[in-house]
Amino acid sequence: MLGGEAIEHENFSSIVNDIGLLHSLGIRLVVVYGARPQIDANLAEHHHEPVYHKHTRVTDAKTLELVKQAAGLLQLDITARLSMSLGNTPLQGAHINVVSGNFIIAQPLGVDDGVDYCHSGRIRRIDEDAIHRQLDSGAIVLLGPVAVSVTGESFNLTSEEVATQLAIKLKAEKMIGFCSSQGVMSDDGDIISELFPNEAQARLETLEAAGDYHSGTVRFLRGAVKACRSGVRRCHLISYQEDGALLQELFSRDGIGTQIVMESAEQIRRATINDIGGILELIRPLEQQGILVRRSREQLEMEIDKFTIIQRDNLTIACAALYPFPEEKIGEMACVAVHPDYRSSARGEVLLQRIATQAKQMGLSKLFVLTTRSIHWFQERGFAPVDIDLLPESKKQMYNYQRRSKVLMADLT
Structure with a gap:
């Protein structure tokens, strides 16, 4: 799960290279990206005030167009970067297929307390068989925060919901998220290397009580708690600022960030x-x-x-x-x-x-x-x-x- 903040960071090219390396090792990958800062920048540029209800974006018609614009540009950029990610490596010349598509069917969030969320949506179903076929063919599946409904309407989804539901439906071994810090931090400022879902839930509630609803850590914890309780064995949170963090987390015994686990390692x-x-x-x-x-x-x-x-x-x-x-x-x-x-x-x-x-x-x-x-x-x-x-x-x-x-x-x- 790559938030828009990670994509904007100067270390993103290194993250893409690490993703390409994992793919070359035969690891089946679904990459989910978010676009929150890019959407906010588009809204500001067009002088369109963002509207939230219960910490969820209300996506009116104008906002939807700007969401689609931001998500579309990111999809093209990430696809291009992944296509060249093995350059300057011993695998230079190897080709990576990146596939996107209508694997997710969305539905509207509807009306809550008299507030119409308009084109803000949630997942209705996922075509996991189609995704597995793409993974079996050796492709990386790339999915963003926009999905269509059975009526052909587009809806704005949260990247944490997309990543979480995909991990659950695909029975993923791991869900990995990126944030600005090196993981979940203790009150003393130390990295917490391992949390059980109930501990992660308590940490999430503490952060939300302090007014943090949209940071990479909070968005990841929301998804990780649900994913672990639904059968995903490990969810990892690492820093997008740390060069090589993805490889260190996966291939060193103690990792570098925080993992949410159903049972301890x-x-x-x-x-x-x-x-x-x-x-x-x-x-x-x-x-x-x-x-x-x-x-x-x-x-x-x-x-x-x-x-x-x-x-x-x-x-x-x-x-x-x-x-x-x-x-x-x-x-x-x-x-x-x-x-x-x-x-x-x-x-x-x-x-x-x-x-x-x-x-x-x-x-x-x-x-x-x-x-x-x-x-x-x-x-x-x-x-x-x-x-x-x-x-x-x-x-x-x-x-x-x-x-x-x-x-x-x-x-x-």
Whole structure:
């Protein structure tokens, strides 16, 4: 979903090149464009005052002509840019077919509170089969904010409705939108990398309460919440000002913007035999540094049911194990490791909470750790140094006096 603001920006040519590259990789693309600033500029040039009702444009006959003019020029411009998007690349000379057409049938919004929206409309139906045929043929489908009705009338639609309904009807894997910022921002000014639909809805309501109804972020959030709840797995919001943002968002593990998801890309779960390779890859550097006690693959295979992992897009980014001593009602939290790229987040704390919950479910009343490097981290979370004699007897017999690990224990009751 490309708003008119993105199309006006100097980085738009780079976005078009990235779209062309995605197409060359065999990714099926439907590009939806908006024209709000271009329409407003046309209205101002013709001294025609824009009219809104409940934050929706009222499209009278004069406005419709200016909408069609703006949308038509943008369609020609985007088509031309996509046609030459692979120039100066190894794929120079490859041809991209760009197809537009009457794939969307519109209907009028009608009258609300005595206000006639005139030629402002909404989607009545989408010919998804025809769009799929074009995508199957290798074309990029390009659609804008103007659609016709069964009676042949033209209607002005919002780009977010067009993009959202297309994503739902086509059962798209992703819907991607562009805004002026790098994504949805927190109150502290940081990028929020992931939101569930209910969280995105709350953020949307906050922005609207502050008077923001038409920014790229707000328009995208409206569509993304509906799309995710209707089966689109991920909706991404990125900056049109950031060169290469589209490729970074799609091809790096953590992306660069905000994604709205039905289920998190990150899972915390009990490990299985299939996770041994990922755990070994995570803990080997720490073993080589002497931070963790070395474990062989065979030992891991025998103890895999003791492990809990956090996985992000099939990468194991954190792990920990719980070894119970039921007779003493004590458990050991061991082999705690977090991937270097994720140590500034709260993954360690999440693992600690999960291990503590498992220990309580086993009827254990205390949890201990042996550590040489993370003493303060555990103390900040309720662990206190104790004497070796308080360890379970079998663990005490195995204590490595050369390693001289500190023993810390926490009460679970």
